[in-house]
Amino acid sequence: xxxxxxxxxxxxxxxxxxxxxxxxxxxxxxxxxxxxxxxxxxxxxxxxxxxxxxxxxxxxxxxxxxxxxxxxxxxxxxxxxxxxxxxxxxxxxxxxxxxxxxxxxxxxxxxxxxxxxxxxxxxxxxxxxxxxxxxxxxxxxxxxxxxxxxxxxxxxxxxxxxxxxxxxxxxxxxxxxxxxxxxxxxxxxxxxxxxxxxxxxxxxxxxxxxxxxxxxxxxxxxxxxxxxxxxxxxxxxxxxxxxxxxxxxxxxxxxxxxxxxxxxxxxxxxxxxxxxxxxxxxxxxxxxxxxxxxxxxxxxxxxxxxxxxxxxxxxxxxxxxxxxxxxxxxxxxxxxxxxxxxxxxxxxxxxxxxxxxxxxxxxxxxxxxxxxxxxxxxxxxxxxxxxxxxxxxxxxxxxxxxxxxxxxxxxxxxxxxxxxxxxxxxxxxx
Ligand SMILES: Nc1ncnc2c1ncn2[C@@H]1O[C@H](COP(=O)(O)OP(=O)(O)O)[C@@H](O)[C@H]1O
Ligand SMILES: [Mg+2]
Numbered sequence: 001x002x003x004x005x006x007x008x009x010x011x012x013x014x015x016x017x018x019x020x021x022x023x024x025x026x027x028x029x030x031x032x033x034x035x036x037x038x039x040x041x042x043x044x045x046x047x048x049x050x051x052x053x054x055x056x057x058x059x060x061x062x063x064x065x066x067x068x069x070x071x072x073x074x075x076x077x078x079x080x081x082x083x084x085x086x087x088x089x090x091x092x093x094x095x096x097x098x099x100x101x102x103x104x105x106x107x108x109x110x111x112x113x114x115x116x117x118x119x120x121x122x123x124x125x126x127x128x129x130x131x132x133x134x135x136x137x138x139x140x141x142x143x144x145x146x147x148x149x150x151x152x153x154x155x156x157x158x159x160x161x162x163x164x165x166x167x168x169x170x171x172x173x174x175x176x177x178x179x180x181x182x183x184x185x186x187x188x189x190x191x192x193x194x195x196x197x198x199x200x201x202x203x204x205x206x207x208x209x210x211x212x213x214x215x216x217x218x219x220x221x222x223x224x225x226x227x228x229x230x231x232x233x234x235x236x237x238x239x240x241x242x243x244x245x246x247x248x249x250x251x252x253x254x255x256x257x258x259x260x261x262x263x264x265x266x267x268x269x270x271x272x273x274x275x276x277x278x279x280x281x282x283x284x285x286x287x288x289x290x291x292x293x294x295x296x297x298x299x300x301x302x303x304x305x306x307x308x309x310x311x312x313x314x315x316x317x318x319x320x321x322x323x324x325x326x327x328x329x330x331x332x333x334x335x336x337x338x339x340x341x342x343x344x345x346x347x348x349x350x351x352x353x354x355x356x357x358x359x360x361x362x363x364x365x366x367x368x369x370x371x372x373x374x375x376x377x378x379x380x381x382x383x384x385x386x387x388x389x390x391x392x393x394x395x396x397x398x399x400x401x402x403x404x405x406x407x408x409x410x411x412x413x414x415x416x417x418x419x420x421x422x423x424x425x426x427x428x429x430x
Contacts, residue, residue: 217385220394284340
């Protein structure tokens with residue numbers, strides 16, 4: 001532009017910074033909104049996911065209107081920010097075009113004077129100057145759009161990196177090789193609080209030694225910390241203070257793979273996958289044969305209902321085990337746990353949906369076939385743990401009493417109370 005005519009260059013040098021300043025202004029203004037936009041989109045997705053997953057509960061409680069309202073609110077919030085950003089950027093193009101056209105008018109005006117005064121500028125020079133100006137300003141505008149995309153991507157990248165850079169808290173230890181003892185568990189002065197509420201001790205000062213081959217019942221009200229206690233063994237969480245030992249070695253010293261090979265746990269909520277019953281059970285031991293699966297199922301008292309199905313062990317399980325009853329899911333869960341053949345078996349309230357007779361048969365079969373395996377049975381009903389070698393009574397995160405059924409009937413008031421309350425419910429234990 002300067003080579004065409006000095007004045008053209010000066011005009012462009014004045015207008016170009018104006019466009020750049022505008023673009024920078026827009027980007028600074030829109031930047032924080034991008035973060036907000038992404039967060040509100042998150043919220044919207046979360047609500048949608050909850051609504052789809054919980055459709056039955058919503059219908060059962062006739063909460064459709066409430067959920068629609070909740071969705072609309074989140075949606076409106078999202079739309080509001082989205083509109084703000086779009087509006088902001090809709091100004092950008094007209095303003096840039098306005099500046100472009102003003103620049104062109106000034107060039108024509110100055111060019112006209114120069115041509116008249118015979119300073120060497122030709123009409124061809126003016127046309128060239130106009131073309132250059134449009135090209136330069138259009139390129140700037142395109143760059144502005146690029147910056148918008150980059151800003152957006154950057155806020156997303158920051159959020160993604162927050163997740164990608166998360167380091168696992170629970171990592172492998174150093175211990176390798178075989179332990180001398182097999183199936184011993186120990187808790188030494190263990191206290192535990194969940195990471196998201198570090199001031200509330202869910203378990204407090206727990207001391208307990210469980211010997212190889214022993215069957216231990218854990219009894220206590222809901223929320224007394226039973227699940228939290230057994231979750232410390234496979235290191236789903238680490239204790240806040242004190243030590244958790246398996247076979248006389250701190251769980252933190254094991255490689256996670258070895259540790260979790262030692263402990264087989266049937267979780268309180270039976271997780272099933274959408275594949276066949278056979279595959280769901282062999283999850284515990286991938287190379288198991290059909291006979292092994294049948295054997296584990298017979299101990300878990302699952303064989304009769306599985307074999308009654310047309311396709312037997314190869315019946316498909318619907319997503320999250322929807323095609324099975326609660327008790328059937330629990331038994332498949334237990335069969336999987338048994339098949340894993342670990343030193344330590346933990347049943348976290350895994351027989352709550354079984355009738356007393358089936359439950360009794362299950363524990364009897366387990367006792368017969370796995371007499372050397374250490375077993376921890378968590379339950380709400382005294383009937384489930386009555387035959388255990390020892391029963392631990394948990395109360396508000398503390399061990400309130402330990403002993404066998406007869407000892408506890410004599411010494412523990414909490415145990416007596418539970419016994420009485422369950423008797424009144426018409427359940428008999430003899
Ligand atoms: N993931 C968690 N985060 C925070 N608190 C939890 C979590 N899971 C359980 N709790 C709390 O820990 C306490 C003990 O829970 P839990 O061990 O599940 O009891 P139980 O199995 O005996 O019913 C309860 O008060 C519960 O609210
Ligand atoms: Mg529990």
